[in-house]
Amino acid sequence: MNSKKSNRGDEVKNRLSADLTQTDIATPVRSMHRRQFLKTGAVVAGTALMAGGLGPIAARAASTKNNLPPNTPEWMLKQGHPIVTPPYGVPSKYESDVIRRPTDLTPTDISSWSFTPLQDLHGIVTPNGLVYERHHAGVPAIDPAEHRLMIHGMVDNPKIFTVEDLKRFPAVSHFYFLECSGNTLTEWVKPKGKTVQSTHGLLSCCEWTGVPLSTVLQEVGLKHGASWLLAEGADAAALDRSVPISKALDDAILVYAQNGEALRPEQGYPLRLLLPGFEGNMSVKWLRRIEVGDKPFMSHEETAKYTDLMPDGKARILTFVMEAKSVITSPSGGHRLHDKGFHEIRGLAWSGSGRISRVDVSVDGGRNWRRAELQGPVLPKCLTRFRIPWEWRGKEAILQSRTMDDTGYVQPTLKQLVAVRGTHSVYHYNAIQSWHVAADGEVTNVHA
């Protein structure tokens, strides 16, 4: 142990005082195979560097407008904005088009929804300002100090918790997607959405932090035979849904933070339920009450709404899991390819049943498929970004993605989906999406 300690001490000391100029910090390049993706980067001739190019700002310390190279951009000629303007930062004014957009299908903007601009996003995180919305009676303005969560019913010890009480429990943080069961509802019969924002934008992904619901249920003690609970929100709709106790004890979370900071008002501030992989409306926002029982509560939202009308006239009910689905976000509806040659096809895949195991991409409407690369870490019940190179030759193409999850479930074609479900359903549409690329580069939504 002593020698080990002493070695560790030396290691610390060495690292603390390392003189990096003496180390092999920069190994010169011996040879490098040159590879060209683009023809578009402008080639710079030697002289252009000093004249019309973006020359080095040579005499920077003493520089004036007169001794700066030509083409020095105007924003280098003056000091920029000070820090903390504003203290809570906002996007560049040049990004003012990257916003949530409302549906045009609802007569009110209170019981309505707005879409995440997936065509403008990268990676897997949805920034909090762009997380999609679905409200049944608008967004309540809740004072967190006044908010309470009551847990009662088939429990040993019914309790009322403040938000501060809940924050004291052992916490967890996980990245999970959230998808409205009605996402892509316009696409059952005809291709209607113009952009991926309108076809698939009831979908977002955040890092959620809170206390596992199982911890709090252990605190109150479940009675023998408890098998369902009812979760109720503190909005004017008092939206409520039944949740199987197996889910509650598995990965359900009482969430108070998203992407590091407090939940946003439209995401349930100060407290929401989160049921990873289940349809979004069950992750009840502004959570105020959990009642434990021994059967589904058959609320309005799971009988009159959020059911799937099948071809035989019966309705599937309590269809919780959002099954595997994927969509290409770039290029996608509303985009236009300006150049032939290299393009990277990018998209998102997700499954409420587990991890994405594979995404295949077709550029010929499903005749041939190539396997896309998945960006790690690939997390369960989380968006997964996929990418695959594509050489566009300036001809018509139909782009599709098809995903599989680690349960073996394969995303269906539209034909497969409709063969089973018919076209009277609203919810749980997860068919393969097709984007048509015209010879002039215009990208549009098609059924193929």
Next chain:
Amino acid sequence: MNSKKSNRGDEVKNRLSADLTQTDIATPVRSMHRRQFLKTGAVVAGTALMAGGLGPIAARAASTKNNLPPNTPEWMLKQGHPIVTPPYGVPSKYESDVIRRPTDLTPTDISSWSFTPLQDLHGIVTPNGLVYERHHAGVPAIDPAEHRLMIHGMVDNPKIFTVEDLKRFPAVSHFYFLECSGNTLTEWVKPKGKTVQSTHGLLSCCEWTGVPLSTVLQEVGLKHGASWLLAEGADAAALDRSVPISKALDDAILVYAQNGEALRPEQGYPLRLLLPGFEGNMSVKWLRRIEVGDKPFMSHEETAKYTDLMPDGKARILTFVMEAKSVITSPSGGHRLHDKGFHEIRGLAWSGSGRISRVDVSVDGGRNWRRAELQGPVLPKCLTRFRIPWEWRGKEAILQSRTMDDTGYVQPTLKQLVAVRGTHSVYHYNAIQSWHVAADGEVTNVHA
């Protein structure tokens, strides 16, 4: 293959039409060991549920103020705010204290810095509005359509790229921390920062998306012997730093997006360099120029600034890596424990050399240590959230965290750090942080 296909077809069909009411979806609880963390959740008597408690909203559909239970909160009595108000969402007004705060050490707010409120954050993601700032000449307002990146010097094919050019290259997304080399600079001699925001808040973590710098360097072709590059920003300071080519070809990224959306202006919009694990100022923002050479460029920022003055009067230079470091964020300076009993100690650990392998926590100033739980996924050069339970008995305590990374590096004590570096350094302070908990629950910054 045929039978496999047919099985898969059946599986898809079954899953598409599953009637979940017929499945074993909710297994009743048989018995559950009750466990109590808190004494604080208010116990509810049976009658209170219907009277003074948070009773069910019984006749919701036809409800008026008169038939609602008492104590129904005011926000359930009226419709809430409509969707997309605003289209780009903002935090609750009750969170107005969760903001970046400026330093009081600089005479100007142009060449200055602001801190991330780590004491209010959860998980590992820093929301874009709260990412710390460090500018040398303020934030330039750059039109992305006018912005260019030139790569020249020891390359076969000098080129000028637009931002759109760079977005067409194959992309990557990674979660990485970013830390100013001056983070915790106030703590060398005396404990000065009142909160973890002021001691450690020059630290943030985002999901960054862009094109690997290696890809673009392959595009221009590096000449034999190339071993360093200079990266220069398009701010009025034209901040520039030398980067070893080994780093450029390893994990450096030309970044255009953070946490899903475009870079924020104060993070380098529309384009920045990102050097994972290196001191923040080297991840040059508003990146306009990369010059390739065969030795360090010895810019102002790496000779006059960003060097570490050692006890012998010599200065370490080119000290790039932010070594392993950790801090407890809750409870931390400025907090007050109101109750004895269970508390979860929470904090962050990170290392510019790789993955966090371990965090130990002491509540007695370093005499005894217990191993904390790390929240997965534990990613390289990324913040890692750690948590450990603590039973506070209402007595004085000194809380410390000590991390180790997967290279075996152990975060030093202040004594170890000062023994090697002395106290004339400004940058690269990574000693163990101590928080003193008084008998009355007040938490303050101490050296221990």
